[in-house]
Amino acid sequence: MYSFQILEGLIQEEYPLIGCESPLQERLRLLVHITQFCQNTNRKCYLWNLGEEAIKELTIKDSKLAIRGFAEYTPKPRYNKEDYFHVLSFWKEYQESGVLIIENIYPWIKENSPKETDFFLVSEWIKSSLINIKLYNQNTGKIALILGATADISSDIAAEILIWKQDLPDVSEIINSLTQAGVLPPEYTKIDVLTVANAGMGLYISDILNLLKEVRKTTDFINSEEVAIALLKQKIQLLNRLYDIEFLPPPKVQLGGLELMQESFKKFKRLLTPGAKQYNLRVPKGIMLVGPPGTGKSHSAKACSQNMGIPLIMVDWGNFRSFGNQAEIKLERLLKVADKLSQIILYFDDFDKGFAGDDDLAKRLAGKLLTWMQERTSDVLVIASVNRMEWLPPELTRAGRFDYLFKVDLPNNGERYTIFKLHAARFDERFRNGGDPWSEEEWRRILKATNRCVGAEIQTIVERAASTIFCSTVKEDIYSEEKLPPLKLTIEALLEERRQINPLALREADTVESMRNKADQQALPSSPLDSSRFAVGNIDIFG
Incomplete structure (x- = not known):
């Protein structure tokens, strides 16, 4: 079911208070969709935000969003800070039915909001007003949609607000949107449209449409394969910028040694096939590469991408935490992107550095990642590189979390x-x-x-x-052409x-040996015993 259809069902059932999480770039599409649905079901649709300061009525005219004034609402003079949010009192008392979209209030109702006196008082007033809206508007046909990019709601009122989150579109939804928007040539076959839609997987519809506008500047749209390749390049740049990651198509790399680990990677590739699915077989939940710095853990992840023939997303786990309070939101959205892309490797570099301080953010991020790894149904393969296993929380290394631990040691x-x-x-x-x-x-x-x-x-x-x-x-002084x-x-x-x-x-002999010894205790060897002509056992010490 499309994400919008779920929201339509909630409006149809007249839940009085619905929290809506939708990215900013999807705002116009969402407003158009809600307004169109309200028009089709004979409901009035209104919009309020701090920028407008007044309620506006939304309608669809000639397939476009039309905004007009709403005379029945008069903003209250602002003697107190809560007067900015007089719209909440108005909607509780308003006698007509309809849908009111309210923006810009999540900062006041989120978990761990600022505790300054003025902010706290306004926050508590807004929370009380929302609870009253739910109480007074039961079975009245009045619905309040609280819209924002992040539906972060304080635990003391979270149970009062039903949450809808806009999911990333699946391929059928992308195809439907591209067809309705008319951005692709009419002579494109279903296969052509599917080719372009697959290239846009992992993005919201608005992003795909905007990137296709950029693609049109350099591509004639005659060949769908060329359009898909250009769109994929644009998508990679956007994902890298949004999540501070490095998105790589399957690279061509050469890896010296580590034959045992490479054989496992080739086995994992077979687990992506339809035959494996018939036996309910899946790729491992996670693989951990353990060993001293410089031994080739990141290079091994690229080799895995090459052996399995699937793209690689590289994330510096330590730097990822630099997003601060936004790190959890960024991680959650990144995991959603990975789920939609499905057959992909998600590689967390320097995974242990994120836990060096044993702070609360590290624990929350680890918990979110572990929950996702436990519940995911996609074919995402998680790989994490670790130098110091002692920095990791014990729950990360127990059986059922990371299925395989490989020791990436000093090369023989x-x-x-x-x-x-x-x-x-x-x-x-x-x-x-x-x-x-x-x-x-x-x-x-x-x-x-x-x-x-x-x-x-x-x-x-x-x-x-x-x-x-x-x-x-x-x-x-030699010339370059010589x-x-x-x-x-x-x-x-x-x-x-x-x-x-x-x-x-x-x-750093002591530190390195400590890393190697701890890896020995829990991880599998990545390399067989050296059987080359240069092996230690092949040296003639009497020669």
Whole structure:
């Protein structure tokens, strides 16, 4: 059922007091829809907000919203602050039926509102007025809709107000809205319209229509695939801006090692298939990646997105809390977006940092996330990266919360060999297509020198060595169009750069070992035992 249809049912049943949560960008669409419904059911529709200061009557004329004055309401002279809200007393006493939409009063009736004397007195007056409206307007045909972007209501009156929240539209609602708005060419087939609608999933209708206007500036709308791709790009930019996230289509990444974890990712992909649904099988509720910084946890999440072929939403959990009191609302809306997108990975980076202070906001956010993970029915896969497991509340790591815990450890010799080759291939063509210009003995020198280095540190070593070689071999005044000589990495350059850095696992040995030990106690290994030719067991100590 469409979200608006649920609201229509509540109006039809004449609930006297209804709290409505709808995003600001949907305000005009909602007002038009309510007014049209009232007109169709022979009800008067009115609007009041602090900006208008007066009640306005709403009608639909030529399919557009028409606003006109309402002579029966006279604002009260403002001798006291509660006089600003005289409309509440008026609606309680008004003798005619109808629907009154009231805006701008949620700040006075929300939970944990300011306790200053003047604000508190006005807040209590408004709450009492709303309770009286419900009491006096039973079975009178008078309905008050309290409209705002967030229906945050104080617990002392929450039971008195029925709440309706505007959900994100599903694909059928998007198709219906696009068809009614006439924004797509009439020659589009049902498949064409579905293609565009799928690209807009996770957005409200108003956002989709506005983004399609932007798309029209650069796209001719002849090919629905091109329109969908352009709309998807616009959607990604909007979501990134709204939620301070990074939305990534399935990336193309290479991961050195961690074979056991990658095999699990491939298994999870099969759980997205229709066949798995017939057996009531679903992707795990959550996966936790545990290990020291720089070991490749974020890179592993991208590899999971690649292996499963579904998009990735990256959220810095610590920074997410910077929204303050809005963090819970942002999280709730982000989870709704993820639910609508369904087959997607929601990755929370540095998950443990959000709980370092053990404050009330951290607990509320964790509770909201856990409740959603427990109750969700979509195919969203939650992945969280953690450095310090001891910072997490115990309820987060118990069975049934995060189904899989993987230890992402310091890379072994074989994995460091693979990581070196992946990064070296970016600069030295000799390493591409499986090439390897160095002897086993040369590799052993590098691997021994980089023992306890993580992937991020190996990347830094290779990049700095490539920069040093470039600066020493290519003349400064060379023209860009000239063919440059191939850049060749050397063992000596890599070893020199290694000498200039102090790996975290050596610099903070006690801390890193504590992280590894705690991960060992609860998490599964991400890598099998090193069976490469560089494994410790394959070294001839008498050679």
